[in-house]
Amino acid sequence: MIADLPESVSYFPLMGYGPELKAEQFLVLFEGQIVLSSTNSWLWGREEFTGYETSQAIVVGHLDSTVIGFAELRYLPEGYEVISPRQLLTMTSETTFGLLSHGLQILTSRKEHRFCGYCGTENMAEAGEWAMVCPDCGHHAYPRISPCVIVVVKKGDEYLLVQHNRHGKTSTMHTVVAGFVEPGEGAEMAVSRELMEETGIKVRNIQYCFSQSWPFPHSLMMGFHAEYESGELEIDNEELCFAGWFHKDHLPELPPEFTISRQLIDL
Ligand SMILES: [Zn+2]
Structure with missing residues (x-):
């Protein structure tokens, strides 16, 4: 204990x-x-x-x-x-x-960031900020933060929940669709794209809710709600092993309470 x-x-x-x-x-x-x-x-x-x-x-x-x-x-x-x-x-x-x-x-x-990505010299820590700095060419490398979107989709009284391959075949936990924002993309665009890629559905009324830092290794999870618009569920087998609609009064096993996916569902 x-x-x-x-x-x-x-x-x-x-x-x-x-x-x-x-x-x-x-x-x-x-x-x-x-x-x-x-x-x-x-x-x-x-x-x-x-x-x-x-x-x-x-x-x-x-x-x-x-x-x-x-x-x-x-x-x-x-x-x-x-x-x-x-x-x-x-x-x-x-x-x-x-x-x-x-x-x-x-x-x-x-x-x-132990070494400079430009010239290969060993970096040093910079007092007053979290950058690692090259003593030779002066390049600053700041901690990387990777923006990710995570979204609860609602269709009437039902929610779209999925199971990820990475959680293993024996897991009974259901969660929501998430993915990294691509270069050049806005967060709402990433929500639409991820849902289309992973589940084949189109959404509307994408609303930002709140965010959570997720240190595995450096994600910033941005949480959204969206409404189902059209499309049949067709999952991307590389990422998911299941996707389905669940009535709000009959939800399956969900992620732990401290996670943003659970907080978005509870909201
Ligand atoms: Zn350098």
Whole structure:
């Protein structure tokens, strides 16, 4: 069982690399998994953390007045338990979601931008922002954020729900259509295109609802509602294994409550 922090704690992201700040508590990762401390907490105290070899260590923000760092270990210490970031998200508050989403994406960015994409020189962290900067040609590489659309389609009292191949054949969870925005495309255009490509249906009255950062590895999910206009369901077998209309009073198993797909359906 994970010992969690009280819900009342507030999280404030650090808007840039602060070389003067020293983390007092750490979220510790190993190969993308979160390593729990010796007391089963998802944050380690500085004393327990000191002495371990890290490949990445950054300060990402404050939980109330405590400075929080994220670090990646080179090896997993014996006897320590790991959980996936998704597991931690399922049991958390907005505070933890914000902290995880921010920290994981900054760590990813550090790994993706170790070298300059123009001249190949090793990049350095820039104080005051999250860019990695080339000391030779000055190129700035900012953390990548990938815009994605996700949409609930309504037809009278029914919703369009789908099952993705990536969730596996045994999964009973139903979710909604989602996809990346292509270069040159607006978000509403992406909604229309994704629905047509994946399910063969046309929609109207596309309405933006709200968004959610999704750190796997750097998506910004933009949530929409739309109304069915025309077309028969014809699924793209590469992406989906099922698509169907469900009455609002008889919905199948849905994604967990913290996900934007569930929040869009609940709305
Ligand atoms: Zn360069």
